[in-house]
Amino acid sequence: MSVTINVRAFIAPDDPEACMRFYEGHSKLLEIYYGIAKITSGNQDWVQHRDTIVVIVEDETGSKTYGGARVQLADGILPLPIETAIGKYDPKIHDYVKKGSAEICGMWNSKEVAGMGIGSLILCRVAVALMSQLPINRVHVLCAPITTRMGRRVGAVIDTSLGNEGTFYYPKDDFIATAMVIEDVDVLSNAEPNERELMFELRKNPVQMRTETGPKGSYDVNYQLKIDNYYAPENA
Template identity: 75%
Template sequence: MINVRVFRAPDDPEACMRFYTGHLKLLEIYFGIAQVTSGSADWMQHENTIVIIVEDETRTKTYGGARVQVADGKLPLPIETAIGKYDPRIYSYIKKGSAEICGMWNSKEVAGMGIGSQVLARVGVVLGAQLPIDTYHVLCAPITARVGKRVGFIIDESLGNNGTFFYPKDDFLATAMVITDPFSLPHADPKEKLLISDLRENPMQTKIEVGPKGSYDVNYSLKIPSPVHSTP
């Protein structure tokens, strides 16, 4: 059984650290990248960062994850820091009501199961219905741009060179993508929309997922907790 749960970053420091070290290790070993904006640790104390974590049943082993960071004027979205020097328009573009899916990764142990290419991207879009947002951003590598399109993102041609940038290195191509209606998802694949709708309507459920290497059970816990400091 694989568990996929969500929490606000300050609520689980230990899980945040497992997420952070796993993501950093992956970037360094497989891509030779020591620093990317989504690899920063600033988000760990940010209550408007929602962490999606993929764990074993004991919640001690992390297989991957992603983050949804809501723009609130307190912590820049990773896409702002990443491409601001190439296209300063991003700073006025990101406003209240914007959020970004970032820091997506999965470990070698679950490679080929569809954790990164299916589950995490889908869950990130599922969470949009629980957040006060109207625009979703993501900065994708070429392989994940295909995943983004399936769950409803389109290339944001208003930025960079028709939406593309050389980031984080000169030989890495990144694509800025956007969802301007995170509720109705007009550009999502119809089959994917059904799966997203099911998880939105039933955020606490166990279901069988089918990936390239076969099927596996996933226990979903996708209800975002209220901020600790919120008032009734």
């Protein structure tokens, strides 16, 4: 697929139209391919939430959405999806998620770009790279079995203090989810060395053009990762 794609980050309420494209694409994917009609990271509350940063993958025109992810900061107003998802199984998640915590959630990519590495490479890397622009010291992520490997690559470890050694049945009884956490977002000591280097490069230069290589070959990515107008949450 010889195209240039745009990967940009913004505060959710600053671009409602892009948020709806994200929401509709994510919902459609979950329902059509996985038979999941409703998950906690799939509701629309985040669209008006100023402590949610959206990462969106678009075509060059900015009108077509190929995927995305969200970074939601704990602010005492909107619960993190992981709280809603596993709170009934392990109530201590609510005390665990305090100011300085965030969650990477709602990650998806369309079948159109499957195999390019958008979800497995680009979105994981970008979401973690963004942490240097935010008042965050701990990041949670609730992973499907296939994405646990991706979490490890960018520095997350299984959070064995939650659930059954970090695992839960979610979002359905035949799906296993794993709670992972990055406790050192500034250092990323558990990340694979090459991934760590790439994430620090994106932190240093959040606006850049790079050629990325995925399973289906190379493509150009226009990164626009500078978050404008963000202010730290006061109510956490």
